Amino acid sequence: MREYLLVLFCTAAVTYLLTGPVRKFAILAGAMPPVRARDVHREPTPRLGGIAMFGGLCAGLLVASQLHNLAKVFQNDSSDIRALLSGVGIMWVLGVLDDKWGVDALVKLGGQMIAAGVMVYQGITVISLPVPGVGPVALSPTLGMVITVALVVVMVNAVNFIDGLDGLAGGMVCIAAMAFFLYSYRLWYGYQISEAAPAVLFSALLIGMCLGFLPHNLHPARIFMGDSGSMMLGLMLAVAAVSVTGRVDPDLITAQTGGSQTTTTHILVPIYIPLLLPLAVIALPLADLLLAVVRRTWAGRSPFAADKQHLHHRLLEIGHSHSRAVLIMYFWAALIAFGTVAFSVTNTGRTVVLACAGFCLVGLVALLLPWFKPKAPAGVQSFVPPRYRRGGTARRGAAVTVEAVETPRGAQPAPAVSELSAADRDILRGSGATALGSRSGDRP
Template identity: 65%
Template sequence: MREYLLTLCVTAAVTYLLTGPVRKFAIAIGAMPEIRARDVHREPTPRLGGIAMFGGLCAGLLVAAHLPNVGKVFEVSNEPRALLSGAALIWLLGVLDDKWGVDALVKLGGQMIAAGVMVMQGLTILWIPVPGVGSVALTSMQGTLLTVALVVITINAVNFVDGLDGLASGMVCIAAAAFFLYAYRMWFGYGLEPAAPATVFAAILMGMCLGFLPHNMHPARIFMGDSGSMLIGLVLAAGAISITGQVDPDSLSLFFKGSERAAVHATVPVYIPLLLPLTVLMVPVVDLVLAIVRRTWKGQSPFVADRGHLHHRLLEIGHSHSRAVLIMYFWSALIAFGAVGYSVHSANGWIVLIVVALSAVGLLLLLMPRFTPRTPSWADSFVPPRYRRRRNTADTPGTELPVREGVSAPHASDNGSANGTGSAGTPTTTRVPAGATAIGARSRNW
């Protein structure tokens, strides 16, 4: 675990440190597109954040390759090299799109080429588990088509959800954390060596997202652009393909004391999170499907951008920018970790009950856009100002409140100036009795 944490921290640190210089570079070359009608931000913001994320990916792979235990993955498997090759292609395509713009069909072709490069180097789905049947081996053509489709769907799902500050990076980080827990359990819990590359990919992906988030939280100082969204989508898909298509059900049968068919049937809940990344990316995938249906119904191209995404709808019903992002985080974490928890304890019904209860809480939050939670006083220093409890500093007798120039204060002393200034025109301090409130003393935490 320590080596994975080291890989994660190095990736996050490199990404975080590179993002500042990348932002200056993006401004210098003019990678700051004009505000569009569907955009939420109101000021031109530089893109190309994917450059820093790709640097973090390279740093994470380099460090992992030189670690005693994790480094063995690079000796016995070609998947890390396949990931780096596909990531480099998709990253270059994203950089071109962020600076000059690339046609949607060209980007789709580039995504398929990047996926094909990974397939040629061995990162492909070899078989899939089917309940009641066992493992179904795929032909070379079937495995290639399924792998390419999975990569393209995941990339575009992440790209579509990248509409609010910190949304895509946070949701992918949540998905990567769920992948890591599952892959780590398969690798060290069952000793399945094919799960080792996916564990490394998930740790690196978490580092990429965590390193970029501080620069991308609302209000964002830089956007990841297509160079970042397509990159993290490809890395997430690579991890899912690696562990789902490479783990041999014959090895699983040793742990479940039965035939291969019985092992696959018994471990179907285990495969739920990673059979397809649609589980941990359920929210963006649903958004992707709805967008395609909506645009096709209107007679438009599925690649024409609009303001009908889920995060746009949250803003329209009254949620703030930060609140909409947190709600999307909540649903992503609930589905991702609920699926992983069910895969571990599928025989226990309490997992389902917890998910149902949390879903009810999520629906309540959706229906209360004006509700703002308040934290206790001892937690004020740990939360943003908007969530701190408003307090009247004049509740204590004898509290002295500064009164702004030009604003009168109730119960001001008769010998003082009405506008709160002395003879020299400087602000004075007015003693306010207990329970009184001075105008302008309201907290600015809103």
């Protein structure tokens, strides 16, 4: 564990230290696209944060190769390391080009498939799927390749779709990587399954990359990861999933649990159904991706046409602040990811189910906070924020309200912001009095 923590901290430190210079480089290179109608940031912000993440990844791999225990991963599973670097390199170059000049959606999709194909060619592929009571079921090379490429493309675009608020994509991938790290680490050191070793290392590297970048990316963000970062994170999460799925033999765990098939089935719940755990840890991004495709296709538009109807946009529309919307997404992602891992660890699932149900209630209360506006008693109204005072005004939904002001007799009251003309709103936007627009990284 100490070696993994060292790799994690080195990766995070290098990523953190590189992000500042990368930000200056992005500004000089002009990688600061203008604010679009669907963006939530108020002023142009540099991208290319994926450059710093890539530097942190290389530093982490270099440190890991010099450590005694982790060096075995490079010796025994060097093909996985080479395949990871090949796929990440292709995805990173594609993302940098898109952050600077913009790349067509179909071209990016083709590049994602090429990156996945290169990794499959070098050995990262789903070889078999463990089935309860049957054991590993071997897959044909063609079927294994199709499943691997599909998983990579889905993961990459799911992470890219949630890169719409400051710190959202990095935080959610970090949570997913933590859950996957715990599960893979337990398979390796708990059940001596060496095939899970690459997944543990990849998860530690992914956590370090996210933790190192998040201080620069939290609201208000000073730099965006861009497609160079989001696509790379999605690919690494997919690689960690594929590197352990299909390589874990349930019979090995059955032998260590006293030959109980029931116990083994419970322990291996997350990997009995193909790739259940990797999909569980990105359940929210995946749901957002599927809803976006259905929504756009139903409206007669391209699935790649950006809009402002993602889950994080809806949280803002019902009245949540930027930071609260991000924290709510963090909460639900952690609940699903760690709940899945906890279910595979405990001897009984009843405790986990009850705990998850309790946390769901907490999450629903937080989700409905914009509609819950308690009023403080008259004696303490001077000590609470204005929105909790009786007769105070509050924001509801996306509407912008203004406090009533005293106007001369016979004069017309000042119009609300929502009633101003387009020209007046442009003036207000230029003066910084209001901020319109939204940002979403939902371009695959």
